[in-house]
Amino acid sequence: MLIESTTLWDFPMQNYGKIPHGNNKYNGVTPAFVIWNLLQRYTKKGDFVIDPMAGSGTTYDVAVELNRKVKCFDLNIVRKEVEKADARQIPLRNDIADFVFIDSPYSNNIKYSDDNNCIGKISCEKTEFFDELEKVAIEIKRILKKGKIMGWLIGDQWIKKKFTPTGFLLYQRLNKHFETIDMISVTRHNQTSNTGVWHYRARKYNFYLRGFKYLFIMQKLT
Numbered sequence: 343m344l345i346e347s348t349t350l351w352d353f354p355m356q357n358y359g360k361i362p363h364g365n366n367k368y369n370g371v372t373p374a375f376v377i378w379n380l381l382q383r384y385t386k387k388g389d390f391v392i393d394p395m396a397g398s399g400t401t402y403d404v405a406v407e408l409n410r411k412v413k414c415f416d417l418n419i420v421r422k423e424v425e426k427a428d429a430r431q432i433p434l435r436n437d438i439a440d441f442v443f444i445d446s447p448y449s450n451n452i453k454y455s456d457d458n459n460c461i462g463k464i465s466c467e468k469t470e471f472f473d474e475l476e477k478v479a480i481e482i483k484r485i486l487k488k489g490k491i492m493g494w495l496i497g498d499q500w501i502k503k504k505f506t507p508t509g510f511l512l513y514q515r516l517n518k519h520f521e522t523i524d525m526i527s528v529t530r531h532n533q534t535s536n537t538g539v540w541h542y543r544a545r546k547y548n549f550y551l552r553g554f555k556y557l558f559i560m561q562k563l564t
């Protein structure tokens with residue numbers, strides 16, 4: 343497998359290889375190759391990798407396979423390798439992580455769990471959504487070692503004729519705390535709107551289906 347060389351990443355499947363990485367039945371599961379690419383570029387064997395919103399544990403599986411140490415957290419526990427914690431209060435000491443990956447909710451479009459602290463219960467049309475994600479960003483910065491990198495995956499929203507640039511609005515918050523290394527567009531596949539009727543509606547009613555997500559690659563400098 344080759345490391346991606348451009349800022350456009352397009353993986354047709356959630357998984358790679360024969361063994362599952364995460365669970366492709368989990369709502370909002372991350373394409374495993376995104377994490378594989380980030381770990382190849384920004385970590386080495388033995389490095390400590392954290393995912394504070396780990397869901398079905400895609401980060402866990404990729405990190406273990408690549409001989410990285412890893413800890414995964416989420417409010418919604420679907421496997422024992424993922425520990426219960428709120429991403430705004432990660433139970434780790436300062437300056438401990440070599441890399442953080444996070445694929446956060448990008449609005450209230452998906453139900454992850456009944457937990458009232460789930461940020462996926464807040465619409466991205468509300469400022470509160472970005473206030474809460476900024477708390478997560480500050481917490482990620484706290485646990486990262488100086489000079490180390492995090493990758494944050496997020497998509498925009500178009501719903502009921504209203505576009506919200508969720509990615510740009512999050513980026514404004516991240517930019518307050520981190521230096522930008524680069525931004526990647528990750529092609530979206532397998533979303534529920536990827537059907538003939540939605541493509542027809544997008545053309546007829548003059549709107550766009552979401553074709554990509556942003557992957558912000560950010561560095562803790564100070």
Ligand SMILES: C[S@@+](CC[C@H](N)C(=O)[O-])C[C@H]1O[C@@H](n2cnc3c(N)ncnc32)[C@H](O)[C@@H]1O
Pocket residue numbers: 364365368369370371372373394395396397398399400401415416417418427428429430445446447454455459460461462
């Ligand atoms: C897009 S999913 C992550 C998918 C995961 N990377 C995977 O591959 O399975 C977003 C996750 O954020 C979690 N989440 C939402 N609010 C949270 C919070 N305050 N603390 C921790 N996890 C949270 C949800 O439970 C959900 O699992």
